[in-house]
Every structure is written in C-alpha cells, then in structure tokens.
Amino acid sequence: MALTLHNVSHFYLERQVLDHISLHIGTGRFCCITGPSGCGKSTLLRLVAGLEKSTGGAILLDGAPVSARSGQIGMVFQEGALFPWLTARKNVSFGLEMQGFKPKVLADLTEEYLSLVGLKQFAEYYPNQLSGGMRQRLAMARSLAYNPSLVLMDEPFASLDAQSRNLMQAELTRIWRETKKTVVFVTHSIDEAVFLADQIVVLSSRPGQVKADIPIELPRPRLRTSPAFVRYREQILALIENSEGTNEW
Amino acid sequence: MLEQAVLPELTDLPRKKRNKRWLDLGLPVLSLVCFVSLWELSVRLKLFALPTPEETMKTFLRLLVYGDPLYAKNLLQLTGASLWIVAKGCGAAFGLAIPLGVLVGANPYLEKLTHPILEIFRPVPPLAWIPLAYLMFSSLPGPTRYVQAFVVFVGAFFPAVVNTLHGIKVIDPTYIQAAKSCGASSCQVLRRVLLPGSLPSILTGIRIGIGIGWMCCVAAEFVGGRMGIGFYIWDSYSTGGRAPEIISGIIAIGIVGYLLNAGIIWLERRLLPWR
C-alpha cells in the first residue's frame, strides 16, 4: 500500500508542529523518519494512523483518505502501549477481535504471530512479566496480526541495549520481507535508519519540515561495516549536523 | 533447570521460609495476646469499669450460639440484619456511582458540570443526612429502613464515584490510541480499555465504600429502628449498661468489617491477576 502525504501541516493550538510535509512511500517500501526530538515525528505518525486529523493537507493511502477503523494500518507506539491487563496472547488477538475475525481464524493467527516473534512459550504472561525486548516484539505482533498493509513504528527499539537492538533490527527486516508490508519507522539512530531503510526522510525542527528525502540503495542483508553503508551514514550525519548546529538531537 | 530447583533445598532457604511463616502467624497472635493482657491489667487495676476479657468472651460466645433472650436474636442474626441494609445501600450506591464515574471521567465537560455538586456534598458526613432522610421518607411505611439504607448509600457513593472517576482519568491515553489504531470503536474502547484499565481503582472505591457503608449503618442504627447490631449496642447501653454485650457487639462489628475488606481484597486478586 502506497502512502502519500501532500502538504501536511499541523498545529497544536497556536503552535505549528508540522509544516507542509510532502512525501511518497511506495508499496512494500521501508521508510525511516528521523529528526530532532520534538520535531513532530510522533505527531506525523498519529496523523497517518488517523488518530488525529491534520490541520491542513492530505494523507492518502493508495489514493484514498485514511481512517483508523479500516484495519489497514498497524501502529507500534513509542512506549509500546501494550495493555497490561491482557496476557501476551490476548494482546495479540486484540486487533483481530476489533477487526471482527472469526474465532477459529483469530486463534490460528494469534498463534502464528506469537511464534513469528518468538513468544509462543510466553503466551500466558502479562506484559509486566516480559523483558523490554519481548514487550517490543509483542507490540509488533499485535500490530501485525490483523494484517495491515501499512505499519507505523515509533522508535520501537529506543529502550533496548545495543545488542538486542541489532537482533531486533535483523528480526524486523526478516518479518518485513516475509510479510511485504509498507513500513514507516521513526528512529533517532542513523545507524538503525541506514540498516533498515529503503528511504530515509530527515525532518528539521520547529516547525517540522522535510529537510531531505534520501533513497538508500544497499543490497540486503546489509553489513554495517561496508564502505557504502558508512558513506550513507556520513551523508546523513552531515545533513543533520550542518543544519541543526546546537540543536538537541 | 533441575539442579536449580533442587539446590536451594539444600541450603538454608527452607528454614528461612519456615521462620517467615512462623512470623506471619506469630506476630498477629502476639499482638492479640498483648491487647488482651493490657485489657485484663486495666480491669484489675480498676482503671476502667469494664468486664474482664474472660467474662466478655463468655458473653460473646453465648450471644453467638444462644443469642440474647431479651431480643430473641443471636449475633449472626443481628449483624445479618445490618449487613442486609449495607447490601441494599451499597448496591444502589455502586450501581449509580460506577457508571457515573466512568461517564464523568471520560468526558471533561461532564466533569466540569458535576464537579461543584460532588465537591460540596462529598465532605458532608453521611450521618448529617439522617434528620433530612427521616423527613424525606416520612410518608413511606417503616421509614427507618429507608433512612438507614440511604445513609449507607451516601457513605458508599462518594468513595466509589471519586475512585472510578480518577481511575478513568489516569488511564494512559496511549492505550486508547493503541486500541483505536487496531480499529476499536468508541464502545469497544470503553469496554476493552477504559473499564479494565480503571478496574483497580473501581475495586478500591468499592472496598472503601463498603467499609464506610458498614460504619454508617451501625451509626444509623443508633438513631432509630429495632434491628441490627448498632441498635443492639445502643439498646444494651440504654437498658442498663450491659458492658459485656456492648463489647461483644463491637467485636462482631470489627470482625464483619475485617471480613468484608478481606473479601474484596480476595476479589481484587482474582480479578486483577496482572497486578
């Protein structure tokens, strides 16, 4: 499913958070969005998910306006946002229930996605009994299980240590290639963005504007030490540094 | 796996556990023993004009098993009558307070609308309603029953409504967005997010409400009527200061209050396994 943003602007009261954002993300592409803290990345995802309405501009999924109820969009929140009162299994089946799947299909899909993220043995655990990495995988399973064609992820790995983070990135790449979804992934880590993305969008701050939209043409699986990888990293780092100067990143 | 499970058995872990179990059981018993000893001592030293613990215990057991011939009722019947009033008052209070709390908590306009009323009536002691309640229900046959249930209602209502409201308000909005992003309707958000998310607070409200309702009931029974444990205590006093009966009544009230609280805590554990 292709996502198009056309001159999207957003205000909170008097304050402009997003300023004429225009983007195109093709079907099945992996797009990473990066930018300074507070530049409006989470806001942008909420707009795309249809959770808030943008003040101006158009957000189109395959040419049609978005709606949260359609089941076309899955969202992984910055804080995970798993329901603490539901077990891992019930968290995964939540979206399926909301989409009105039949019980039999629902049960099968739940098991399938629990094993996809390697949490089959932990199906009856509550989120607070899981580790940080497990919780992130569970949040991914919850938003993937009802088979949305567009997945929005808001810094899902920010709280993980470097090692689990690399593992999760590899894992996500695998899942993405298996399920062929369009992904919009917000991250502060340039390394993560270059590792994952087909396309990196750099936002500037106050109000958030598209500063650069760079296609990443690297073969997969990617090697962080390859010269091409390092070149991309430096290109993006330079972009961020020369503009923001003293800004908090 | 197996080794890990077996190893601690060989160390001093079991002994520590056993010590802990003794403490869990021993300390409460110790506190009761101390209390009864102090009571015995104060009676012997003639500090208060009270019956001895032994005398009281005998009366308590006699009241429990044979009942009081003056009233032809035993302690269970007396507390049972009071509990029935509490059940009615609390039932009505929770039936109204919980839906109201959910609505008000979920809607900022409703909150502004109800805030002044809730905040003005909340600090009024439920017993202050008794005279007005007698006037309100004077046209009904046997107004006392209604008055008592009403006082319980007032006592239980505010903790329930305030806790429910608070429970809804502190739900992380991200949970609501997460549900919506999965395609939940407003009704599904209410049933699947707001209610389970606020259930801990609702149960706290119920627990506090029942506790206050029970106190209010006993107090309301002092004022009128011819039933219930509160009436029994007051009447035992008026008919000639029957101290052992009064203390037995107090003990019964305490035990029932304790059991009510423990019951809700048990329920909380069952309903909130994720806590």
Ligand SMILES: Nc1ncnc2c1ncn2[C@@H]1O[C@H](COP(=O)(O)OP(=O)(O)OP(=O)(O)O)[C@@H](O)[C@H]1O
């Ligand atoms: N619900 C809201 N009401 C008012 N202002 C908001 C709201 N949500 C976000 N903002 C403001 O919008 C701006 C962008 O916030 P947003 O959360 O989108 O930033 P972000 O790029 O995701 O930051 P971070 O990288 O720290 O997560 C911030 O200045 C924030 O204060």
Ligand SMILES: [Mg+2]
């Ligand atoms: Mg954010």
